[in-house]
Amino acid sequence: MKIAICQSNPIIGDIKGNKEKIINGYKKGISDGADLVVFPELFLCGYPPLDLVEKKEFREEVIKTASEIASQTNSTGLIFGSITEDYEDNIGTNVYNSALLCYNGKIQFVQSKTLIPNYDVFDEVRYFESAKEIKIHHFKGEKLGISVCEDIWNDADYWKHRRYPIDPINKQISDGATLLINISASPYAYGKRKERFQMLSILTKDEKIPLAYVCCVGAQTELIFDGGSMCFNGKGDLCSLGKAFEEDYFIYDTEINYNPIQNVEAKFEEEVLKALIMGLKDYGKKTGFNKALVGLSGGIDSALVVYIAAKAFGNENVLAVMMPSKYSSKGSIEDSEKLISNLNIKSLQIPIQSVFDNLLNELKPVFNNLPEDVTEENLQSRIRGIYLMALANKFGYLLCATGNKSELATGYATLYGDMCGALAVIGDVYKTQVYQLADYINREEEVIPIEIINKVPSAELKPNQTDQDSLPPYDLLDKILKMYLEDQKEYNEIAEEIKEPDIVKKVLRMVDMNEFKRKQAPPVLRVSTKAFGYGRRYPIVQGWRK
Known part of the structure; x- marks a missing residue:
């Protein structure tokens, strides 16, 4: 069977635009002699549609x-x-996440998703019912076992601990x-494509059955879908293999002997940079922005973000804004100007000192001679936030927040200051990983000035300040943050491994205390297994760790 794999990028809620992509892909498949044309999970409405599913008019x-779409099909x-409905029993939502098989002008077969995920970023139990039946369908001499995403992630031969008691794929194979x-919309995290490959290879080898696994690509707010659709023969x-982080179309013929592909995932730095560039580009395109604004401090975080913005929007569509104060080092301005020149982007310099001084004078009688503290430091950050938001509003820029995951985790960021922005581009990238990405960017030539990379990290909000004064x-x-946030380990286990119990206690307390900041932060592009956002839900008010 010749199968046209349409690894495409939908827009959530753009039913008309997504329909056009389906029709165009179908026509191309026909012209290429395909027997079957396949698009990803919930492609017609876009994934994840979230509470749009609850709107009757949207479902209709x-x-x-x-x-x-079905009416335009031939043989x-x-x-x-797509979404389907079945109100036969009036119990539950009666709404389904389904794969539709259409030919000869009609929807001929529907297989709804059986395993409804309810963990991390998945909240499908809120909207969808589990399939009432698991079936196969006879089509052009093959018995098709059609499934939706999670249904294939429960193979007993691969998983030591399974999430579900039912294995829909095993049922289809048993039925002949x-x-x-499998049509899928599986959010990206580094390492997941390799895991996918290993799992599906074991499944197809053990069951001696070919598989077409069709993935979604593109970014939907904070979720990134990496593509990488995979087709296996019955030997595993x-x-x-579909392209990573871009749309793709190819024909998989089950009758052809292909040379096996071994390498499915590039090194961390290459993968994550591509993911972040696509994530920012897609966010801008789908929300109507074609240019980006970045506050450039002279530090490595904003340098990385402005590089990503230049790759996502084009260097001519990026504005970097420098906002020095009396605490800004001479090197911060010079290093920023060097980066601006290297990237060939536009820039502005707006000093904040006079505004800061005036604000301190206005607040002096209110502060009643109390000693200076973090309040004055945060005022500087908030002045910069005002400038950036004003420029974004006036000229239609998408403002990129520049905080990294280490800062967001510990609250080492100013609410309504440097946390301002439409999207937290590197909010799921630890500080140590920021350095890795910068070194990778400079692998052939110096793009990010070495002075920025070698500089001791500092917020430059008071004299001789460094990040390690607080962190x-x-x-x-x-290392502590990864164990706590991604590995779900707690104090005793972390302290035993780190051998620094006081530091561990301090860090975990900082993470827990600053949940209120993250609730008000911009969306964070997800590139790890546990990013800040709706995939991590912790209470602000809690007494687990006081």
């Missing part, structure tokens, strides 16, 4: 459009993801399936 439009099959089709060999060394801090 999706269902009506699905029938319109070539078309599979795409000769070809598996990877025969075809442990970043290599130690990031």
Whole structure:
């Protein structure tokens, strides 16, 4: 069977635009002699549609459009993801996340998702019911086992601990399936594509059955979908691999012997940079922005963000703003100007000192001679936030927040100051990883000035300030944070491994105390298994760690 894999990028809620992509992909598949054309999970409405699913008018439009698409089919099959409804028993939501198989002018077969995920960024139990039946469908001499995303992530031969008691794929194979089709919208995290490859290779090898695994690509707010669609033969060999972080289209022919593909994932720095560039670019495109604004401090975080912005929007569409005060080092301005020249981007310099001085004078009688503290430091950051937001509003820029994951985790950031922005571009990248990315960017030539990379990190909000006045060394801090945030370890286990119990206690307390800041932060592009945002839900008011 010749299968056209349409690894495409939908826009959530753009039913008309997504329909056009399906029709165009289907026509291309026909012209290429495909027997079957396949699009990813919930492609018609975009994934994840979230509370749009609860709107009756939205569901009706999706269902009506699905029938319109089916009416344009001929004998070539078309599979795409859509919402379906079944109010037979009036229990639960009666709404389903389904794969539709269309041909000869009609929706001929529907297989709804059986395993409904309810962890990390997944909240599908809120909207969708589990499939009532798991079936196969006879089509052009094959018995198709069609499934949706999570349904294939429960293989007993791969997982030591399974999330679900049911294995839909095993049921289809037991019923005689000769070809598996899985449509997916699986959010990216570094390492997940390799895990996908290993899991699907074991499944297809053990069951001696070919598989077309069709992935979504693009970014939907903070979620990044990396593409990398995979087609396997019945020996577990990877025969075809979709491009990473871009749309792709290719034909997989089950009758052809392909050279097996072994390498599915690049090194961390290459992968994550591509993910962040696509994430920012897609966020801007889908929200109507074509140019970006970055506050450039002379530090490595803002340098990395302005580089990503230049790659996402083009250097001619990026404005870097320097906002020095009396605490800013001479090197910070010079290093920033060097970076601006290297990237060939536009820039402004707006000193904040006079505004800061006037504000202190206005507040002096109110502060009643209390000694200076973090209040005065935060005022400087908030003045910069005002300038950046004003420029973004006046000229239509997308303001990129520049905080890294280490800062967001510990609260080493100013609410309504440097946390201002439409998107936290590197909010899921630890400080130590920021240095890795900078070194990778400079692998062939110096783009980010070496002075920025070698500089001792500092907020420059008071004399001789460094980050380590408030935080442990970043290599130690990031190790603690990863164990706590991503590995779900607690104080005793972390302290036993780190051998610095007081530091561990301090760091965990900082993370917990600053949940209120993260609730008000911009969306964070997700590149790890546990990013800040709606995939991590911790209470602000809690007594677990006082």
